[in-house]
Amino acid sequence: MDGRRTTVRDMRRSNRSVILTSIYREGPLSRFELGHRTSLSAASVSNLVGELLEEGVVEEAGSVESDGGRPRVLLRVAPRFGYVVGAEVGETRVRVELFDLAMNVLSTMVYPIETPKPEPALAVKLVLAGLAEVLREARVAPDRVLGLGVAVAGIVEGPGDAVVHAQTLGWDAVPFGALLAAKTDIPIQVDNGANTLGQAEMWFGAGRGATDAVVALVGSGIGAALVTGGSSYRGTRSSAGEWGHTTIMYGGRQCRCGAQGCLEAYVGAEGVLERFQAENGGTAAPGADEEEAFTALLDSAGTSKVAAKVVEDTIGYLGAGFANLVNLFNPERIVLGGWAGLLLGERYLPQLREAVGKHALRQPYAQVSIELCSLGRDAVALGAATLPILRLLREGGVPPTRTLAARTH
Structure with missing residues (x-):
């Protein structure tokens, strides 16, 4: 009997989760729409929504006209529930x-x-x-x-x-x-x-609607969130997505992780600024911090041949890194974010897409779109x-x- 009660309780919690997730991710929704989206019976939807309303988790958010009947009440997760x-x-x-x-x-x-x-x-x-x-x-x-x-x-x-x-x-x-x-x-x-x-962009931003996607973060370092079949892929012990530590050049630059030739050593903001300083006779890009220096480097690409070459190479390395993602994972969408990624993408997205096309296989490249994160640098x-x-x-x-x-x- 205890086992049966536990099963019923778990089933109810699971159904509440399905309804609440639908309301949160796709709402506001009416009870009628919830029934269609969750495949739960009208009675179950009504009972569970009643519970959520009573507990204050969900609230009414206006109504919409229905075909020939009474207006349908819309439901949303109560913003101030917590x-x-x-x-x-x-x-x-x-x-x-x-x-x-x-x-x-x-x-x-x-x-x-x-x-x-x-x-x-x-x-x-x-x-x-x-x-x-x-x-x-x-x-x-x-x-x-x-x-x-x-x-x-x-x-x-x-x-x-x-x-x-x-x-x-x-x-x-x-x-x-x-x-x-x-x-x-x-x-x-x-x-x-x-x-x-990745979760923010898949829920609210440029990844929304995609089921197979990569959200790439380019800042001081580099990482990626992998989404397959609509779910996050994390590997055996949650270390999947360490894309910045894939090798882009055998025996190349020393990476902060201790290995040589990692993508991060060429595309991460710290690595880009180090490459510029080395090629600029030891003179660093001006700026009070890393973000200011990175911005100054991009700004000077129109007047400095050294800066222009470093930026061009950075786009090439990043394009090759994206091409590896295309060839390995066949995503429908790659979303570029992170403060340095957005600074690069806002200026050089067409060139980046072109660079990816030079390194990726034609068929999977034709199937992928490459977009910028839409939630900003602080997402x-x-x-x-x-x-x-x-x-x-x-x-x-x-x-x-x-x-x-x-x-x-």
Whole structure:
């Protein structure tokens, strides 16, 4: 009997999840549309929607005319049912943002990082400081927050304790999730930054509607989110997508990971600026930080032969890297994002597409579209905030259980 009750309970939660996910991803929707999209009976849809309305997870959002009958009431996920926080731990800054469930930004904090290899303790300190500040600024109580999603570089093993392996940062099996959870009772989820960017673009941006896609992040480093059959592909232990550490040139430039010839060493912003400095007689591109220097390099490509050659080579290397993705995965869409990727793509997207065509097989190249991320340069934090939302959808609208943290601050 217990087993039967468990099965019924799980089935109900699964059906709630299907309905809630449809409303969130495709809504506002009427009960009639939900029945068609979920294949659930009208009675089941009505009962489950009634539960979600009563609990405040879902709310009415107007109505539309129906053919010959009464107007159909539209449903949406209630934006203020709860709040989510997304944080990006980058190499030059930590960004923390507070969102409602409609993904409206309510508050943002940005903390510069002076060292390209921040210690885990510093990253934890800045994320938690940002968390406290965005809640204070927006006047949101911590118990209204459904979760904190954090995006980091490197391989993330989890999702439980979220152990991070980031060679380029010098992090070796860092229990980053546990370090954060020890200081707050807000539920923590950690993922790779390319994966969070990918989820944001697949849900809300340029990847929407695609079932087989690659979302490429090009910043100081490089990564990619792989989507196949509509689901994220992560490999055996979540390390799939380390596209920046595929070899583009045998015996080539030293990469930050320790290997030689990685794509990241040629296309990542740090590698591009190093190549320019080496070819410019030791003179670096001007700028107070990496983003300013990268922008200055692109701006000078029209007047400096050295800059023009470095940019041309960078587009060529990136095109070859995209061609490898085309030949290996046969995606219908490649989406280019990350702050450096967007700076390049906004100026050189036609040349990039041409470079991909020179290296990719004709048939899969003819089947792929190459687009820019539509959510902007700061979409990694937004993507991190979708982690607790995804958990809420999977649980059918039931918020996670809080556990008291061992506070040390």
